Amino acid sequence: MISSDLNNGVGLSDSLYASRRRKMLDVVNALHLTGVQVDIDLPVIAVIGSQSAGKSSLIESISGITLPRASGTCTRCPTECRLTYSDEPWQCIVSLHILTDERGRPLGHPRNDRFGEVIYDKAEVEDRIRRAQRAILNPSTDQKVFLAGDGADLSFAELSFSMNSVTLQISGPDVEDLSFCDLPGLIVSGNENDIELVQHLVSTYISKPSCIILLTVTCETDFQNQGAHRLTKMYDPDGSRTIGVLTKPDRIPGGEDEIWLRYIRNQDEPLEHGWFSVKQPDSQAIAAGISWEEAREGERTFFSTKSPWNALGLEYQHRLGTSRLVERLSDVLSDCISQRLPTIQEELQKLLNTTDEKLTELPKPPSTDAVSEVLYYTSTFAKLLGKHVEGTPNADGLLQSIRPAAEKFRQVIRDSEPDFRPYERKVARTKPEIHQFVTPSFLANEGIPFTPSDDRKAIYIDDVMKRAQEAITRELADHYPFVVIQEYIISIVSGWQAPAETLFHEVLIVLVKHVKTLVSRHFSQYPLLQSRITSIVTDFIAAASEDTVGRIKWFMALEKHPRTLNEPYYLDYRARFLSHYKGWRPKDDQPRSSLTSRINAAFNGETTEPELQNDINLILAGFSKIGLHSMQPNDLAKLLPPDPYDAAIDIMASVRAYFQVAYKRFTDNIPMTIDYELVLGLDRDQALEKALRKGLGIGGADSVAQCSEYIKEPRSIAERREELLKKRERLETAKRQLSDVWL
Structure with a gap:
């Protein structure tokens, strides 16, 4: 050296x-x-x-x-x-x-x-x-x-x-x-x-x-x-x-x-x-x-x-x-x-500011009181979820996300309307350009009217008449069994099962997605707790789903027994549909209706038969000579034979009127049932919060150890916080x- x-x-x-x-x-x-x-x-x-x-x-x-x-x-x-x-x-x-x-x-x-x-x-x-x-x-x-x-x-x-x-x-x-x-x-x-x-x-x-x-x-x-x-x-x-x-x-x-x-x-x-x-x-x-x-x-x-x-x-x-x-x-x-x-000096201050910002962006450090921390998070989550199931004003809110499915369900049920045609099947085939579906004018203010895309589901008047005649047992003449009306109603209602289940599944998907998003955001700091909460909430929703499906089936069974206490509403619709179907009937098939129209036209100055009014007056004068002084022009139509399909028209009007009552009831009941049982059920009587506490083991002998494990900070976040704190210490010292x- x-x-x-x-x-x-x-x-x-x-x-x-x-x-x-x-x-x-x-x-x-x-x-x-x-x-x-x-x-x-x-x-x-x-x-x-x-x-x-x-x-x-x-x-x-x-x-x-x-x-x-x-x-x-x-x-x-x-x-x-x-x-x-x-x-x-x-x-x-x-x-x-x-x-x-x-x-x-x-x-x-x-x-x-x-x-x-x-x-x-x-x-x-x-x-x-x-x-x-x-x-x-x-x-x-x-x-x-x-x-x-x-x-x-x-x-x-x-x-x-x-x-x-x-x-x-x-x-x-x-x-x-x-x-x-x-x-x-x-x-x-x-x-x-x-x-x-x-x-x-x-x-x-x-x-x-x-x-x-x-x-x-x-x-x-x-x-x-x-x-x-x-x-x-x-x-x-x-x-x-x-x-x-x-x-x-x-x-x-x-x-x-x-x-x-x-x-x-x-x-x-x-x-x-x-x-x-x-x-x-x-x-x-x-x-x-x-x-x-x-x-x-x-x-x-x-x-x-x-x-x-x-x-x-x-x-x-x-x-x-x-x-x-x-x-x-x-x-x-x-x-x-x-x-x-x-x-x-300036660089140190900028780095300190940046480091503080990054520390602020990190989740807060885990609490030393693990049980209280978990209770706080579960309680605030339950309250947050309660606000969402009650409804928030956000465009992407839970209820806003469900509404399109409910609207689609309503339209599907509405489109299940029976396609009654008040003319014979053979007439529809020989002259299809004349005999087209006619939408009732009195339904114009009840949303988008039903218009069939083709004739595949059309029910013709002779089909209805044939079914009514086949159902006769010991009834008196001109009386037809109620079972005919009942069968038509049940065949329509039976098609409501699938749309109701579809609505349920679509709401369930939206609900699960929305809830999981809330869980992810609320418990993002604690992945293990987030995973456990997700599992508990999923099980809770699954149980609520079973109850909801049961209620839907209950409503389906109820609708298969036609009945309504809203008789004035039903009778009003029946009278309207009876008039609608009769007005829709071909004139050649309705002698009485055809003569009535001619008489009205003659006396209103709209006739193409100028001698008809004089002929009618002569007939009425003849009735007066034999003592029938109260006869009116329109009474002459009663002398002709009735429409042979009057019974079928009565059945068609009854079924169609009942559909108008039942579909509105059903399109309200099913969405409300799903909302009450499945959606609102998450916040009813603090049921979910109780389920969370039970599922997390809060209150049990090992609750402290379990909760400590739940809020254990992920290693990546802990290491990142430690790294930033050390950096901040170095910068402050410098x-x-x-x-x-x-x-």
Whole structure:
């Protein structure tokens, strides 16, 4: 190792800005300690390079300490170096900066665990860092294990690499202000998982706009084969925040000097801050115990005496040597901090506002009183459901969603009207253009009138007459059994079963969908409780459905026994339909009606038979001569034989009048029954709420345990809340630190 007999580090010559730089570094260092760098972009110098690129030697030359040496990849976690000038004697404090937990998740408030006592001898730093790295890579083991004995030599490690870092706070009179982070060297071969882990860790740092990339490139390997350069180009393609440093200039293969000098001149792979070169002691010098100051003197001698470096122009000489590199790093970091600090406060506040909004969007945390919480949710749900079953003014409300099905049901029942035709079947076939369906004019104000689309269900007057004659048993002449009317009514009513069941199922679908939506919204915070509530409500609706179906069947059975106490309403319709069917009858089939029409026309001056009125007057005079003085013209029609289908017309009028009474009754009763039994049944006598309490086991011996399980927050929400709370804690801490140190 480099001898520590001289406790010297790289000094910064520009004392005019030392105080300002120190203050700005204090601010950024304080912010880094809060862990807020996982949320916002903080200025930092990240030292990166491929494995064995001389990165560790560079860090040693800048910090004046010795890092652990080992074969293969030694640095397996970031090492943060915070160098601070102080009037006090040189010292180093080693801490473990824990940003993530064992699962790699960010902590709300990162831990800065002091790792051992303050070090006053540089010779002790290397061993302490090695032990600290072991502690970082074994997060489940007590840190004290690695401080004592040979704990640091344990070969086993839980993690290959870690985002948590070892922090070195170095101060002293010969230490100037600078902070940087040494990242693990990029691996080109070996374990694929380790290669990806290191690349991801390095990318996490250098992808941020305020990260100053200190790219170390060894001169003993072809430039294009060094992965660190390719990764840097990916995140800083224009080279605006990269400082390149060439290491091991004494190992340039013969004849390739000019290749590397082109980088110093910024001719190849040009960078805004240019390229530097440093010369560190070789392994023999280190083994011999070369001091830090001797190493720096050897570096100056090398660049001033060795070709081609000593032949570089004066404008490039300031790019040779560690001291010149550190001066440039200090300037660039100071500039970056001065540009970044004014916007950090605003970003912190915006992130806090956004975080608070996201926390507000999350469901409230579960109550500590599980039973009361479940009771509250079930009670408020029952009240909410009660409002919906009673009716809400929303266009997509429950009752509004049911109404179209009820209207459709009403029209279907209305369209089941018997299609009576008051003329014979053969007449309809021979003269279909004359004998068309006639809608009763007195039904015009009762909604959309029934008009059959064809004659397939037409019931002709001779069919009715034939059925009436077939039903005669011991009835007197001109009397026909009531069973004929009853059969026609039952055949119509029997067709109402299917529409009623269809209405029930459509209402059930709408109801279940609506209730499940309410359950989903109301209990969305607790999926297990939501699932259980859905199951209970579904069972409750299923039980109510059975009762509703039973009531529908009861009404169907009732309608198959024709009866009405609304006799005036029925008789009025019967008289109207009797007149309608008789008026619809063909005149040739109604001698009396035909003569009556002719007489009325003759006496109203509308006749085409001018002698008819005189003939009628002569007939009436003849009746007077034989003593029948009260005879009127229309009485002459009574002398003709009656319509042979009068009985059939009576039956048709009776059936049609009863249909008008029954269908209105049925289209009210069925929707009301479904509404009362199925819909309103959800809120009647708190039946559902009682069922919910019973189904959830509230009041039972295990109610506390059951309710606790019901309101157990989903892991995804709990983790999201924890993540946001931790983020908010980091942001608040960073905001306070910024105010205390800078503002």
